[in-house]
Amino acid sequence: METNPLSDRLEILSVRLLDEERPRVNELRQLAGQLGLEFGWHYLLDLTWTLRHLGPAAGKMLMDAGAGTGIIQWYLAQHGGTVYSVDRLDRSALPLRLRAHTRVRGLRAEDLLSTPAVMAHDRFATRTGAARPKRFFRNLQALVVGLWPRRGGEVILYNQDLMTLEDLDDDSLDAVVSISSLEHNTPENLEKVVSELLRVLKPGGSILATLCTAGQKDWYHEPSNGMCYSAASLKRIFQLPADLPDNFDRYNTLMDELRDCAELRDNLAAFYSRSGHNGMPWGRWEPLYQPVGVIKTKA
Numbered sequence: 001m002e003t004n005p006l007s008d009r010l011e012i013l014s015v016r017l018l019d020e021e022r023p024r025v026n027e028l029r030q031l032a033g034q035l036g037l038e039f040g041w042h043y044l045l046d047l048t049w050t051l052r053h054l055g056p057a058a059g060k061m062l063m064d065a066g067a068g069t070g071i072i073q074w075y076l077a078q079h080g081g082t083v084y085s086v087d088r089l090d091r092s093a094l095p096l097r098l099r100a101h102t103r104v105r106g107l108r109a110e111d112l113l114s115t116p117a118v119m120a121h122d123r124f125a126t127r128t129g130a131a132r133p134k135r136f137f138r139n140l141q142a143l144v145v146g147l148w149p150r151r152g153g154e155v156i157l158y159n160q161d162l163m164t165l166e167d168l169d170d171d172s173l174d175a176v177v178s179i180s181s182l183e184h185n186t187p188e189n190l191e192k193v194v195s196e197l198l199r200v201l202k203p204g205g206s207i208l209a210t211l212c213t214a215g216q217k218d219w220y221h222e223p224s225n226g227m228c229y230s231a232a233s234l235k236r237i238f239q240l241p242a243d244l245p246d247n248f249d250r251y252n253t254l255m256d257e258l259r260d261c262a263e264l265r266d267n268l269a270a271f272y273s274r275s276g277h278n279g280m281p282w283g284r285w286e287p288l289y290q291p292v293g294v295i296k297t298k299a
């Protein structure tokens with residue numbers, strides 16, 4: 001499928017995206033509710049920026065890099081894309097509610113357990129007796145929903161480190177998306193990941209990645225186990241021109257707008273309040289870094 005190549009890009013994401021992309025924000029919120037997923041504190045910015053630049057998914061061969069069970073793979077498949085869902089974590093026991101929503105298969109036999117195996121896995125993994133009926137009825141509901149034909153594309157699970165995508169051919173994908181995942185690699189490993197992602201992209205295909213930045217200096221955010229990168233480091237790692245324009249001169253203004261964003265502050269996911277090991281430790285609204293978007297197009 002032929003598409004116009006995207007221009008290389010580096011920009012800190014503005015909260016104005018929420019209003020500029022309101023229909024898409026509403027659609028993402030609705031889909032998250034259907035799938036029982038929660039958003040990271042800045043993910044609506046990451047998602048809307050990525051989808052705005054990616055364009056239509058229908059008919060495209062895509063990858064969600066560092067996918068976990070995150071929403072963008074299900075969104076892209078719902079809109080007709082074929083999505084390789086890649087993560088080094090084992091997701092072979094993918095919840096049935098997600099399988100019921102979208103056509104899902106494993107790239108290899110070990111990448112996805114059968115439905116009966118997942119039900120057995122859930123039965124033994126659930127230790128609290130009171131939780132078992134809830135899990136059982138959720139699985140039963142998913143099985144019933146799964147009897148109806150599912151429209152759209154497909155999600156292909158591939159439980160693999162992004163540095164070694166040995167089962168994917170050179171020049172095989174139209175685009176790679178990654179939502180606030182790549183910052184959990186060391187800088188050295190991230191360079192290897194970017195090189196591997198470029199290998200599997202078709203010429204003219206693009207990486208569209210969101211990461212974290214703390215301005216003009218690299219910084220490690222220990223609670224979330226993630227690096228916050230400077231503009232210079234992102235340009236080097238993603239093989240972008242050193243003189244590529246960016247908006248890092250507006251870092252302080254954009255940070256003030258982010259801190260004052262009631263929509264993000266007042267809709268903080270419940271999981272933040274349960275731990276200090278995340279991007280908003282113990283659910284306290286105190287942004288210390290900002291989301292940044294990168295587009296790298298393969299020549």
